[in-house]
Amino acid sequence: MNKTALIIGYVWPEPNSSAAGSRMLQLIRALQDGGNQVHYASPAEFSEHAADLPALGITPQRIALNCSSFDDYVQQLQPALVLFDRFMMEEQFGWRVEKFCSQALRILDTEDLHCLRHARQQQFKAAVKLLAEEAPLPLQVDNEFLFSEVAVREIAAILRCDLSLMISAAEIEILQRRFQVPATQLLYLPFMEDLPLRAAGPDFSQRQHFVAIGNFRHEPNWDAVRYLKEALWPRIRQQLPQAELHIYGAYPPPKATQLHNAREGFLVKGWADDAIRVIQQARVMLAPLRFGAGLKGKLIDAARSGTPAVTTGIGAEGMYDAGAEPVLLANGAEEFAAAAVRLYRDETLWQLLQQQGLGLIQQRFAYAVHAPRLQQQLLQLQGSIAEHRRQHFYSQMLRHHSLKSTQYMAQWIEAKTRR
Template sequence: MGDCVMTFQIGGTSNLSKASAGNEGAAPSVRVAIPPRSLLVLRGAARYTWQHGIPEPDDFLSDRRLAIIFRRVKGVPDIAMASTPDVDDSERVETSKGIKANDEASVFSALEAAGNPQLVLFDGFNAEERFGHYVREKLPDAMRILDMQDFHALRLGRERLIAEDASAGAVASYLPTAFDEDLQRELAAVHRCDVTLAISEHEKELLVDTYGLPSWKVVAAPFGFDCSSEELPSYEERRGAMFIGNWRHRPNRDCAKWLIEKVWPAVRQRLPKLKLSVYGANQTPEDAALTQENVGAYVRGYCRSVEKAMQQHRLLVAPLRYGAGVKGKVLEAMQHGLVVVTTPVGVEGIAPPDEFPGYVVETGAEDPEAFADAIAEALRDPSEWEVRQRRASALLAESFDATRLEEELRDYLRERWQRLAADRQRDFVGQMLWHSSLRSTQLMAKYIAAKEQAGTLQQTLDK
């Protein structure tokens, strides 16, 4: 098929929105429905001349989407990505949840349509559980790569501690034990794959030093940003503070609620005119009702231009009480010139708290007054604000430059590809987990497929 992107829609119906690149607003966009069991191929002008994407659903309870996406990556062998993009991984979902057609023939057909790629990327451990055995059976020589996104077991464990009213220190220092079922599932997927992409050096170190993964199987692959210098709006050209995060992600909802209900009233006692704007997709009526005009806290809904919104504000305030991974909102804020006020969880994987260029409130996840003090301090001196803005830009360029990170990842994958066969011979735990007696995910998937086929047959007979 050459240079193209292919999407095999397994479950749920999506609407692809396309508009001519460079003419946004000048010509109407085109919406194309992608029903289940359909194959979408984008190549040539459709891929490069026209902007395309899956819009955020207006309805929080809209149909889930399940798809396998194939694309070519420069400098490495052909790569396929198995993805379950609309399944909320913050929930403990079973491997069958949200799947409407995951039988062996469908997955094999999708892999064949992609030209039997040599690299397969699983977008989260749930995707590996669902598709890993199919890929191994159909493409035994392909390199299987797991993108962890973040350390799910760590995030879920911290969430349980929040529910138990644990201290901020206990939440920040928590590590799952060997008895944690979420950890068992996640580490099993990591071991079954040839390569795991960790979102930060911090989570790579956890996998290697705490949980015993071979260091050669894990690589840090953090978010990358365009770090070319550009003139950012000054302190005087900006106003107020903001928070942004998808409401469907529970740490974001918890943070926004804590910020509006507990922190912001304390902020207004110090800065009576300071306003807060909270942005995020997948907002429910209950989320919108959090707006408190009497203290200047407004829930704005979906943000159509993150860059524009961020460059209008002075501060990103993110009193995150739990979570894992690297917070993209914090890095984007640094890119667009905001000074960040957050907690130790908010800077995890970015910088040690005492080296972060913004303000890290050690007790901010449990002490609204301390967090409010930090916000007031961040706005006290415009010259200090500008110093911290410059330091944030320097940190971003040093650690999160997209061009450098892409080159490093490409070199790593090329090296791993060349020694794949030898590495598998020394990967004793990974090969052990593929032993037939331990393939519970494969057996479960085959059971689900057989059950769905039986249900379809019964419906036909009933007619």
């Protein structure tokens, strides 16, 4: 039986830079544990922060956009399974996979639902412009923003694939209710974490200061840093004049490092070699996300580190069981600052949330629970792929029409480049 799996990555996975990088390594591990020989191909430039794939038993391959060299590569490899990392990779390479290995199982890992993140960002910006003040968080996004060109492209990619891996149950509900995507083409697959291997770390009295963390290239994280600087930290610092906020994240741009102000206790520290260690030293994590989608790796790390957090409804979406959240929720500046100060001062509350956080991995995100579900689903689909595809006529229709237009555009670009 062919057990070759090809992952077409948007970037080379950087587990220490983003939750997306960690998520990719979790998927690779689950495929390997299912007996697959994994190949990882990407058109992105290699990164010094990328995981050492050969050391993990993975064969890397640099590929090019709009280039027939990929055709030779995939035709020779003949994978039984192709996993597209985000819908953009399915757009670029899906028609080539369809043409040269049509029987391969086609899987899309959405990472997060891009059209939802985009819609929330656009709706938030529109509300700020209209109100000229702090806008309400757009948890309930309007169709005006949701039904965008990004949505057309992403939903088409989801329908063209045999199965899409969804990190958030909230996003599955949106896909089924707002876009009528069949449940048989969706699989709930959140973060797949090993049980915490570290102790909770220093206790309440041994910790001090606040921490915020997130890749600066991710727009929701950069907006959260600006929100902290402009609205939240001044309110918190007024009540806790000796406290500091330590901000970590990969790829900080100059506009971020320029916000560093030691006198105000607003310290932009950039890259963290060990995210768990720096989070574990803080008393409270702040994650004031005003738009976004998916699950938040920073809040997983906070729970693993025994560090209670304050976040928004956007940050908490899909993360916790109701009534057992290891965080405080707040959606406005005054409310958020008050919650941060309260958690920083209240040892009893802090200890309660810490204990709830330490059980989070086992309750919702255990690798031992979710990896076997993925492996079983893939085996089932591979054994009945023809029948599965017959049941999804819209998928066949989109592959017939959409992939032809994508193919012709790619071939036109390649021909033009050769001139």
